[in-house]
Amino acid sequence: MSPRAELREIVGQLKNLLVSYPQIGLELHMPSRERMTDPSAGQSLPTDLNALSAFIGDCKRCKLAEGRTRLVFGEGSAKARLVFVGEGPGAEEDTAGRPFVGEAGKLLTKIVENGMGLKREDVYICNVVKCRPPHNRDPEAEEVQTCLPFLEQQLAIIKPEVICTLGRIAAKSLLGRDFKITQERGKWFTFMGIPLMATFHPAYILRNPSDERRLKGLVWEDVQKIMRRLGLKVRRDE
Numbered sequence: 001m002s003p004r005a006e007l008r009e010i011v012g013q014l015k016n017l018l019v020s021y022p023q024i025g026l027e028l029h030m031p032s033r034e035r036m037t038d039p040s041a042g043q044s045l046p047t048d049l050n051a052l053s054a055f056i057g058d059c060k061r062c063k064l065a066e067g068r069t070r071l072v073f074g075e076g077s078a079k080a081r082l083v084f085v086g087e088g089p090g091a092e093e094d095t096a097g098r099p100f101v102g103e104a105g106k107l108l109t110k111i112v113e114n115g116m117g118l119k120r121e122d123v124y125i126c127n128v129v130k131c132r133p134p135h136n137r138d139p140e141a142e143e144v145q146t147c148l149p150f151l152e153q154q155l156a157i158i159k160p161e162v163i164c165t166l167g168r169i170a171a172k173s174l175l176g177r178d179f180k181i182t183q184e185r186g187k188w189f190t191f192m193g194i195p196l197m198a199t200f201h202p203a204y205i206l207r208n209p210s211d212e213r214r215l216k217g218l219v220w221e222d223v224q225k226i227m228r229r230l231g232l233k234v235r236r237d238e
């Protein structure tokens with residue numbers, strides 16, 4: 001194994017260990033992330049969302065900038081108790097400059113509004129990378145690494161009570177290890193000391209119409225766990 005691969009494996013194991021702490025009842029005290037820095041410039045990142053968005057500006061810190069139409073910063077309440085994190089903008093999001101506005105976005109909005117009884121603007125919705133990967137490919141590790149501090153700063157500013165990652169890539173990016181969405185969805189993890197649950201990406205449900213009913217049922221199970229954690233009333237008729 002090369003020294004680089006070995007180092008990557010050690011870091012992955014360390015992250016797994018830290019993720020497992022809350023599950024075995026140990027408190028994990030994370031350092032404050034409010035003074036996170038822009039990795040490309042070493043500057044402290046702004047501590048409110050508008051200023052952070054302005055700071056990111058016309059970002060060209062990774063190669064995803066080359067193919068994007070519009071950068072998708074994220075939207076919703078700055079005081080959201082729940083933040084949804086997808087992997088990256090798709091074609092419609094890239095055109096609109098807003099997260100989750102296509103068909104998958106409509107399904108997410110239904111989950112939030114019809115399922116959870118919240119308004120879309122009550123939660124915060126964003127992605128791991130803020131620019132659309134070409135042909136909707138998965139973001140590469142280097143792109144995730146470059147963009148992730150901005151998401152971390154958004155989370156540090158919002159301070160949600162729960163993060164819900166959508167799809168395997170978002171969970172993998174935040175937890176820093178491979179993630180088996182079919183086996184690990186619906187379980188609690190932590191990121192930056194914040195409880196995190198992964199569920200299926202709405203686009204995955206839409207891509208599997210023959211399995212739609214079952215997948216929606218599983219997502220609803222996960223969403224109910226999040227609702228209970230947030231103290232929201234779960235309606236029985238969903």
Ligand code: SF4
Nearest residue numbers: 059062065130131147
């Ligand atoms: S994906 Fe993130 S780091 Fe890359 S160009 Fe877009 S905003 Fe910058």
